[in-house]
Amino acid sequence: MMPAPGDPYQKLQPGRQTKGRAGSLQNPQKFKNQDFTQLRDYCLRRRLLFEDETFPAHVSSIGFSLLSEDKLSHIQWKRPTMIERNPHLIMDGASRFDILQGEEIGDCWVLAALGSLTLQRQFLENVLPKDQGFHHSYAGIFHFRFWHFGDWVDVVIDDRLPFLKGKYLSVRPRCKNEFWPSLLEKAYAKLRGSYQNLHLGYISEALVDLTGGVQVQFSLQSPPSDLQEILKAAVKSQCLMGCATPGKPSTGDPEPKNGLVRGHAYTVTGAEEIPYQYSQEKIIRVWNPWGHREWKGPWSDRSPEWDQIPAEYKKALCEDKDDGEFWISRRDFVKQFFSLCICNVVPSFLDFGDKCATTWAMTAYVNQWVRGLTAGGSNYSNGAFSRNPQYFIQIEEPALKNYNVVVSLMQKPANNMPQSQKLLIGFFIFRVEPEFQDLRDRLPAAFFFRHKPQVQKYDFNGQTRDVTDCFFLSPGIYVVVPVTSEEGQEAEFLLRIFLKSQDYTKDQKNRLGPVIPKDPHVLKQSQNISLENIFFGYAKQDSDMNASQLQRLLNEVFLKDQTARPGGEFGFDSCRGILALMDLKSNGRLSLKEFKHLWKLLVKYKDIFRMEERTHAGFLDVSDFRNAVQRAGLAVNDQLFHLMALRYSDSSMRVSFPDFACCMIRFETMASVFSNLSKDGKISFSATEWMIITMYC
Known part of the structure; x- marks a missing residue:
């Protein structure tokens, strides 16, 4: 039996592809903050042809190392309307036979993936929006969608294509007036940073970027x-x-x-x-x-x-x-x-041979290897190994005999540029024996000294972006540990874990598919109840309440809609700290007026938490935490943010809503105190005053 939600053994739930959220297929992120519809409408109103300043018709978009200086100097950029009288985006449907690889760029890995994409219309339509062409709404602008490190992004381009000595620099269409292969490839080159970054690569990466799925190599x-x-x-x-x-x-x-x-x-x-x-x-x-x-x-x-x-x-x-x-x-x-x-999208191709119907559930984590904190390296006999993030899974189905687990680890290149140096990454899977299963935080170094991994999967010879594999694991509790080859190496990573189970049709919540998020408002079932009634109900009709009463109220009322519960509840120490920050009379209790102010802050920070929580698992990862702090309008430098992450995150560098709320309330309150007491950006304290503030607040 699994421990309660919120601990490291939380059961995996359907993950990131949530309908409607920013970064979903229905609401993709705008790459480079470019909105296709707004830009096209602007050009149409002014009768202009779009020119993309973020990926210009310039050598920088080609890449300075791809060709000789002489060839680069002869690059020309032409729009399809300059090449053909009657250009089309697609003619008679997109087909792999529309594609012909050019001679200058070794991008066969991209084109082979595009060829496969044309065979599966459900994926092709995701990548190639239908709201564009060369007719009444033509303005020299097009857009395409790709999956990028856990999110769908919409990439806008102009239609100026590079030519060398009268020939396409890269892919050319078999039919001379059909331009979807060349334009789609240009958008992918923009996503990757340049055409040069399409020269030599892995088809596995392109397949994932075109589908948002998981790939397995054999x-x-x-x-x-x-x-x-x-x-x-x-x-x-x-x-x-x-x-x-x-x-x-x-x-x-x-x-x-x-x-x-x-x-x-x-x-x-x-x-x-x-x-x-x-x-x-x-x-x-x-x-x-x-x-x-x-x-x-x-x-x-x-x-x-x-x-x-x-x-x-x-x-x-x-x-x-x-x-x-x-x-x-x-x-x-x-x-x-x-x-x-x-x-x-899910590894359904591994379902062969199963006598019963099966379904796959996926969860995703975005995290970081941070030097001195979570970058423990790959040597599991070294004490630093236990610092690596740890993710627990439970295998429950004894009847399944084929592959039942797929783990996919992806590193995010530095500065979001694919040509940057990649790390050597991998993951280990250890079976957690009963004697260690009661640990509710993380496994200690002693565990890894005593146990060998069930699975070791890494690519320490090459420098691939993804490391993915499929396994059969017998029923039990396991821990997945993503690593870099050396201790202290830093990078952001995306870990996705797929688990297979029998498809019990009565239990629809175990099915993998788009999950329509709730749009809860605080206190759904108590909207007609005044804050006064709630306050006095938990204060036992006293004029104020203590930390224990505040804890019960927040967990039973504020978290009633369940949207923040997976990340944990408000602890007693957290509530005592919040009360001290709100306590204007310094009497250890909270008045109704102070409670109403606290409630406003909680509502504000819960809305921010919801907007930035990409995984919908009740936690913010490190990057989401930074975005949430910025969305709150708080000025935080790298050093201060690093300390906040250390103080308020769990062992996997994730921040729950209660911890996020405590952090934000403390930050906002202390910033207000400084503003009220400071002169010329400085505060002068006596020793007694300093101790009173630091010891109580």
């Missing part, structure tokens, strides 16, 4: 025995899929005999089992974002194997076109490709 050097079942489930559940060949990319290589490109990303577009030579042949369909250069081995377009299967299968599956798409047997796929990546 090594094909030692493929799972159930690879075909996973692929079939992935096709059935409408996943996005990509794969890559081994080796380093090299544009100067001659074409190999088998037709595949070395160090190249491809899209997986299908998987089938067909009758062949008295058995079933497993084949996989793959697409090259170059738009040509295909596999030449068995099951390629003209291979003799197609003549040895029933005619209806050949007619349905085999197309002899030089379009970059081909079939390959599972045996050759595993030999020729290095890795397979599968992505979806």
Whole structure:
């Protein structure tokens, strides 16, 4: 049985994709604070074509290291209306065959992901809004949506595209007057900082950015025995899929005999089992974002194997076109490709083989590794390891035998710029034995000295943004510990944990899906009750109340709507501190007038807390806490904020509403005291006066 909500063992609930909140699909954040509708309307009224100052038609948007100085000096920027008489954003629907990779930028990982995106309309429509085009509302401005470190963002661009010697610098459309591939790629380059930042990358990152989903990679050097079942489930559940060949990319290589490109990303577009030579042949369909250069081995377009299967299968599956798409047997796929990546909103492709219906629940945490506080490094035999953030999960379903846990750890590049140096990151999962399960804060160093991790997942050889994997864990309590390779390394991270359970249809709250947030107002059930009646009811009809009575009132009335309860309740010490700050008579009790002032402050700070609480788990992470302080209009420098975070956050650097309220009330009160007593920005105290203020307030 799980301990009560608010402790480290809290049960995972559906996470961040909450309908309507800032950063959701329905209400994406405005990247660079640019509002597409307002900017377009402004340009239309003034008959202007939009020019984006935040991603200008300049070498800085290309990147200074991508091309030689001579090539950079010859870059020209052209709008589609300058290139074609009748340009279109999309013609006859978006298709992977609309895309042709250019020669100057190694962005196959992006284009392979785009190719997969076109196969799943539910994802494509999220990325490519329909309210734009080249006709009556054309103003040289477009916008696209991407998932960015836990939030959906709307990226605005102008339609000036880079050309080099008359050719597209990067992706070009197969149909010369269809421009969605080039414009979408430009928006992604803006999100990433420059076109240069699209040169060489991981298809796994692009798939996540296009869906907001979770990706799992499978090594094909030692493929799972159930690879075909996973692929079939992935096709059935409408996943996005990509794969890559081994080796380093090299544009100067001659074409190999088998037709595949070395160090190249491809899209997986299908998987089938067909009758062949008295058995079933497993084949996989793959697409090259170059738009040509295909596999030449068995099951390629003209291979003799197609003549040895029933005619209806050949007619349905085999197309002899030089379009970059081909079939390959599972045996050759595993030999020729290095890795397979599968992505979806939830990892439903791991549900194969389960006899019962299943559902996935997800929770997300944004936190930081901070030197000296939460950056304990990866050596779990070192005492500093226990400083790392710790997240507890419980596995409850004994009947499930396949993968039942997916953990995805993502680091946020420094200064939000992807080209910045990435850290080597990973995570450990430890089983928490009964003797340690009564710890309600965090596991001590002694635990990690005595126990080895059940799971060690890290990429300490490369520098990937995400580290994700799937596991089967037997029922029990576990702790997930995200780490950097070395102690003291600092970065912000997003941790997402997916848990699978049986799908009990009567228990709808366990289903993963958009959660419509409540719009509660303080004291919903007591709106017609005056504050006076509430106050005197808890003060037992006395003219004032003590800290114990205040504690009961705040927990039973103010937190009645349950919106702040997951983060904990008001403790007695917190209420005693709040009372001291409100206590104008210094008699250790709270009058009705003082209570009304306190109530106003609590309402104000609860509204701020709600606006900044992205995870909807009852806590603010460090970045949300900073945003909330700024929203409250309080001037706080880095040193003071660091001390506030230390003082009012829990062991995972999260701030509950009661702690947030205590912090804000103390800050506002003490700032007011300073303002009233100061002269020329300074205060002079006697020792007695100083001690009275510090010891009571």
